[in-house]
Amino acid sequence: MDKKEYIIRQLGRTKNKKYEAYVVSRIIHLLDDFSVKFVTQQYVMRPEGRALTDLFFPQLGLHVEVDEGQHFVADNIKADKIREADIVNTTGHEILRVDVTKSFEDINNKIGNIVQRIKELKNQSVFVPWDIDSEFSPDTYIKLGYIVVSDNVAFKTIKDACNCFGHNYSGYQRAGAPHPDSEVMLWFPKLFPNGEWNNQISDDEEIIFEKNEDAEKAKEHFLSHLNNKKHKQKRIVFAKVKGNLGDTLYRFRGLYKLDTQESNENIGLVWKRIERKVQTYPQPKC
Amino acid sequence: MDKKEYIIRQLGRTKNKKYEAYVVSRIIHLLDDFSVKFVTQQYVMRPEGRALTDLFFPQLGLHVEVDEGQHFVADNIKADKIREADIVNTTGHEILRVDVTKSFEDINNKIGNIVQRIKELKNQSVFVPWDIDSEFSPDTYIKLGYIVVSDNVAFKTIKDACNCFGHNYSGYQRAGAPHPDSEVMLWFPKLFPNGEWNNQISDDEEIIFEKNEDAEKAKEHFLSHLNNKKHKQKRIVFAKVKGNLGDTLYRFRGLYKLDTQESNENIGLVWKRIERKVQTYPQPKC
Numbered sequence: 107m108d109k110k111e112y113i114i115r116q117l118g119r120t121k122n123k124k125y126e127a128y129v130v131s132r133i134i135h136l137l138d139d140f141s142v143k144f145v146t147q148q149y150v151m152r153p154e155g156r157a158l159t160d161l162f163f164p165q166l167g168l169h170v171e172v173d174e175g176q177h178f179v180a181d182n183i184k185a186d187k188i189r190e191a192d193i194v195n196t197t198g199h200e201i202l203r204v205d206v207t208k209s210f211e212d213i214n215n216k217i218g219n220i221v222q223r224i225k226e227l228k229n230q231s232v233f234v235p236w237d238i239d240s241e242f243s244p245d246t247y248i249k250l251g252y253i254v255v256s257d258n259v260a261f262k263t264i265k266d267a268c269n270c271f272g273h274n275y276s277g278y279q280r281a282g283a284p285h286p287d288s289e290v291m292l293w294f295p296k297l298f299p300n301g302e303w304n305n306q307i308s309d310d311e312e313i314i315f316e317k318n319e320d321a322e323k324a325k326e327h328f329l330s331h332l333n334n335k336k337h338k339q340k341r342i343v344f345a346k347v348k349g350n351l352g353d354t355l356y357r358f359r360g361l362y363k364l365d366t367q368e369s370n371e372n373i374g375l376v377w378k379r380i381e382r383k384v385q386t387y388p389q390p391k392c
Numbered sequence: 393m394d395k396k397e398y399i400i401r402q403l404g405r406t407k408n409k410k411y412e413a414y415v416v417s418r419i420i421h422l423l424d425d426f427s428v429k430f431v432t433q434q435y436v437m438r439p440e441g442r443a444l445t446d447l448f449f450p451q452l453g454l455h456v457e458v459d460e461g462q463h464f465v466a467d468n469i470k471a472d473k474i475r476e477a478d479i480v481n482t483t484g485h486e487i488l489r490v491d492v493t494k495s496f497e498d499i500n501n502k503i504g505n506i507v508q509r510i511k512e513l514k515n516q517s518v519f520v521p522w523d524i525d526s527e528f529s530p531d532t533y534i535k536l537g538y539i540v541v542s543d544n545v546a547f548k549t550i551k552d553a554c555n556c557f558g559h560n561y562s563g564y565q566r567a568g569a570p571h572p573d574s575e576v577m578l579w580f581p582k583l584f585p586n587g588e589w590n591n592q593i594s595d596d597e598e599i600i601f602e603k604n605e606d607a608e609k610a611k612e613h614f615l616s617h618l619n620n621k622k623h624k625q626k627r628i629v630f631a632k633v634k635g636n637l638g639d640t641l642y643r644f645r646g647l648y649k650l651d652t653q654e655s656n657e658n659i660g661l662v663w664k665r666i667e668r669k670v671q672t673y674p675q676p677k678c
């Protein structure tokens with residue numbers, strides 16, 4: 107998907123709410139700067155739970171919400187859908203609101219202010235222009251030297267995530283992969299019940315629960331992880347999620363460590379986040 | 393409906409085609425001049441028949457079409473729907489096209505050129521700023537002194553049309569009304585088969601056919617109009633149409649004269665346009 111397709115599809119997603127479509131398209135066109143990435147209808151993690159924002163600028167940590175009435179959709183959308191959705195962490199993000207019940211002039215003034223604010227934020231920060239080709243590329247993060255939750259990093263394939271950690275895979279489909287640190291594993295779980303596994307992540311993303319749906323297998327899984335050295339007790343997690351254009355993404359969640367005290371046969375394995383930032387590794391020279 | 397509601401609803405109409413929505417919203421927001429009226433998905437009369445244009449600026453006689461593949465919808469939409477639709481005459485209009493199969497940069501450059509062209513046209517012409525309150529007001533046309541087809545004039549009610557011709561009605565529902573010239577009648581027909589009448593207008597709008605669906609009544613209607621002086625042989629026509637926001641409009645079509653040679657019991661009455669511009673009359677002083 108190129109920038110043209112991405113931008114036009116993102117703008118097209120607001121189609122069911124005409125006020126939202128007006129505000130979002132006006133911001134994007136008046137900003138008129140396609141080095142600034144945007145996402146429409148992005149699920150975000152908030153202290154009050156998961157919610158949708160109408161427009162999100164990931165490079166700037168800025169969200170825009172169009173107040174038409176209700177906009178916290180957590181209760182309106184099936185919980186399943188949210189669990190599978192791409193959810194970004196909003197720590198430190200700024201949220202601007204447009205009240206579309208105001209007059210046309212007020213709405214347009216507010217939008218003008220938001221566009222100014224976006225330009226300010228772009229000038230204030232260490233701004234890396236949006237490059238749709240490089241944002242999903244392992245090279246970008248290998249050069250940067252790290253991956254951090256606050257950068258909202260996601261990859262399109264498991265192999266791309268793996269290749270940030272010293273691999274040079276041309277294809278990789280398994281849910282686990284080795285890491286240069288022998289105590290760490292790369293993990294690509296579905297963090298929602300999916301038939302075989304009943305995995306969960308807490309709303310604040312700090313805890314992941316991992317349990318097989320089959321009681322016998324769950325017990326075996328629990329015991330082997332506590333006792334067998336071949337199972338790593340630290341995992342770098344890239345959760346498999348559905349991007350808002352229907353694409354699959356593997357969203358970086360951090361480094362988690364097995365909590366051997368909290369884990370048990372009934373709850374399953376309990377993983378606690380110990381790092382939001384992890385080092386990347388160059389690909390091996392051939 | 394105020395300007396805010398009008399603009400947001402017009403922009404919301406492009407929702408099913410994402411490229412069209414992108415082009416239309418970008419033109420409107422970059423132009424950023426709400427003294428320029430626009431209409432989305434306007435039916436127009438062309439030499440090749442009736443068609444839809446994606447964006448129409450009635451004050452400037454300018455249309456924009458987004459080329460996504462097919463855009464002449466005459467064959468794609470039920471003929472009935474077109475007959476009821478609000479169709480404007482495009483004599484002398486300019487049509488600009490945006491080929492959305494081109495690169496993102498090309499598309500945006502083309503849109504930039506169109507915005508420049510709109511500004512040029514606005515500066516070149518005797519530009520009357522869009523006033524949503526006055527555009528459907530009889531006063532506007534009484535002050536102007538005339539109504540002309542090329543101005544795409546329509547009224548929301550029959551009484552408003554009547555009140556451009558010396559009336560001061562507070563309500564009027566009939567399909568005919570008197571005119572200061574005793575040889576002329578004001579007529580507000582449905583120019584499509586509607587159960588009682590099987591009326592038609594030619595694609596170039598020059599000829600209207602009027603015939604009762606009932607053969608006996610059609611004959612009587614024909615004979616009485618040829619022979620009875622109480623039936624005027626000239627009619628100022630405001631056709632009842634469905635506006636593109638679902639509202640009813642009475643669209644000015646011109647002054648038509650009964651063609652006594654062409655009319656007969658089988659065809660019904662044949663009306664030929666003799667003027668595209670008619671004089672308006674002040675309201676009587678009370």
